Amino acid sequence: MKLYRATLMHTPESPFTAPDALQVQEDGGLLVEEGRILASGPYAQVRANHPRAEVVDLRGGVLLPGFIDTHVHYPQVRVLGGLGMQLLEWLDKNTLPEEARLSDDAYARAVAREFLSALRSNGTTTALVFGSHYASAMDIFFSEAAQTGLRVVAGQVVSDRLLRPELHTTPERAYAEGKALIERWHGVGRALYAVTPRFSLSASEGLLDACAALMTEFPDVRFTSHLNENPREVEAVRELFPTARDYLDTYERAGLVTRRSVLAHNVHPADRELAVMAAHRCSAAHCPCSNSALGSGLFPLKRHLQAGVHVSLGTDVGGGTGFSLLKEGLQAYFMQQLLGAQGVPLGPAHLLYLSTRAGAEALDLGDLTGDFGVGKAFDAVYLRPPQGTTLDTVLNHADGPERMLADLFTLGTQQDVAQVWVGGDAVYRRASSEQEVGV
Numbered sequence: 318m319k320l321y322r323a324t325l326m327h328t329p330e331s332p333f334t335a336p337d338a339l340q341v342q343e344d345g346g347l348l349v350e351e352g353r354i355l356a357s358g359p360y361a362q363v364r365a366n367h368p369r370a371e372v373v374d375l376r377g378g379v380l381l382p383g384f385i386d387t388h389v390h391y392p393q394v395r396v397l398g399g400l401g402m403q404l405l406e407w408l409d410k411n412t413l414p415e416e417a418r419l420s421d422d423a424y425a426r427a428v429a430r431e432f433l434s435a436l437r438s439n440g441t442t443t444a445l446v447f448g449s450h451y452a453s454a455m456d457i458f459f460s461e462a463a464q465t466g467l468r469v470v471a472g473q474v475v476s477d478r479l480l481r482p483e484l485h486t487t488p489e490r491a492y493a494e495g496k497a498l499i500e501r502w503h504g505v506g507r508a509l510y511a512v513t514p515r516f517s518l519s520a521s522e523g524l525l526d527a528c529a530a531l532m533t534e535f536p537d538v539r540f541t542s543h544l545n546e547n548p549r550e551v552e553a554v555r556e557l558f559p560t561a562r563d564y565l566d567t568y569e570r571a572g573l574v575t576r577r578s579v580l581a582h583n584v585h586p587a588d589r590e591l592a593v594m595a596a597h598r599c600s601a602a603h604c605p606c607s608n609s610a611l612g613s614g615l616f617p618l619k620r621h622l623q624a625g626v627h628v629s630l631g632t633d634v635g636g637g638t639g640f641s642l643l644k645e646g647l648q649a650y651f652m653q654q655l656l657g658a659q660g661v662p663l664g665p666a667h668l669l670y671l672s673t674r675a676g677a678e679a680l681d682l683g684d685l686t687g688d689f690g691v692g693k694a695f696d697a698v699y700l701r702p703p704q705g706t707t708l709d710t711v712l713n714h715a716d717g718p719e720r721m722l723a724d725l726f727t728l729g730t731q732q733d734v735a736q737v738w739v740g741g742d743a744v745y746r747r748a749s750s751e752q753e754v755g756v
């Protein structure tokens with residue numbers, strides 16, 4: 318039994334609906350046994366009730382629930398930084414050639430290790446991972462993920478048109494390979510499976526039906542894809558599906574819009590699409606760095622919230638700009654500021670919620686992770702800036718915990734992630750030589 322002593326912050330409820338959603342213990346205690354939180358509260362109180370627990374002293378930093386990235390591409394870690402293009406050109410020139418390289422198992426394994434290492438070192442404990450087009454690269458991914466201890470919800474990406482021939486499959490093969498992967502990996506350790514057509518632009522109706530067949534046969538797997546990211550993409554989908562009411566309808570007609578569906582981007586939604594997403598309780602993964610880098614547009618968060626659509630955050634590596642949910646939260650804030658009266662003013666509690674609890678809800682893992690409630694898994698990130706860094710200075714002069722949280726989102730980077738736990742297991746610890754900077 319371990320008692321973690323730290324400044325604790327979490328958002329068990331949504332600040333979009335609950336005032337005072339941010340819960341803080343400045344000198345808090347979290348009692349953890351067998352990976353689960355048994356008690357929490359002021360340190361002195363938890364200590365008095367559990368005098369024999371081993372104390373892990375984390376004073377001097379901030380302990381947050383582990384970050385939850387609800388849209389990130391495993392095969393794209395090496396193509397980060399492909400700036401200067403919009404979506405369709407970026408896919409063609411920057412991304413799809415790299416994705417084809419994952420047909421080589423050794424290449425796929427190296428990329429999987431780089432990707433998983435980047436998640437952990439950025440404090441991400443759960444991720445909805447857009448996989449590879451190759452089934453063998455997914456076997457490799459799941460086996461590498463199992464060794465890291467991270468929670469991954471991932472699936473083979475399927476497409477049968479308009480990409481490049483070596484990335485195409487058929488509905489029959491997509492079904493057979495998906496079924497085999499689900500049977501091998503879904504619910505094994507901390508892994509779950511997500512059925513993942515790349516986007517309707519590269520998926521025939523037959524392929525979407527094959528995805529639906531998997532969802533029917535295995536009702537608790539998740540579903541993910543892209544939606545309404547870029548105006549040229551939206552127009553192309555309209556031409557490819559002339560009888561569909563809109564982009565969402567291409568998925569809806571196949572029965573793919575459910576409580577366990579997470580659709581990335583949705584920068585250009587119609588009102589009907591928002592109403593249907595809300596009715597089916599499907600989530601939108603907002604990826605503000607990607608939307609900025611690819612010039613996709615300013616996410617209409619206010620319209621999503623007004624329609625009742627649940628929103629979480631994704632880094633969208635490699636369309637995005639890295640693995641940090643701190644940066645993603647800050648960029649979400651910037652974009653809402655830039656929207657002026659059309660934007661939603663985001664405070665630090667919103668940024669924490671979007672990068673933790675909201676992701677757990679999107680993945681239907683809210684009973685397991687996303688906050689520090691009693692009974693939840695101990696999934697946590699310990700942020701402690703190296704001495705002498707700007708963040709260290711600013712935190713030392715912050716006039717309260719809410720301002721500290723704002724400072725973490727404004728200035729925090731991978732270098733500030735000191736330790737990470739999943740289900741009570743330590744999955745990352747920063748090298749101690751990096752603790753001291755500039756002193």
Ligand SMILES: O=c1[nH]c(=O)c2nc[nH]c2[nH]1
Nearest residue numbers: 515516543546607633636
């Ligand atoms: O941001 C994106 N990244 C991708 O890889 C992709 N594929 C289809 N649509 C996409 N959007």
Ligand SMILES: [Zn+2]
Nearest residue numbers: 388581633636
């Ligand atoms: Zn994406």
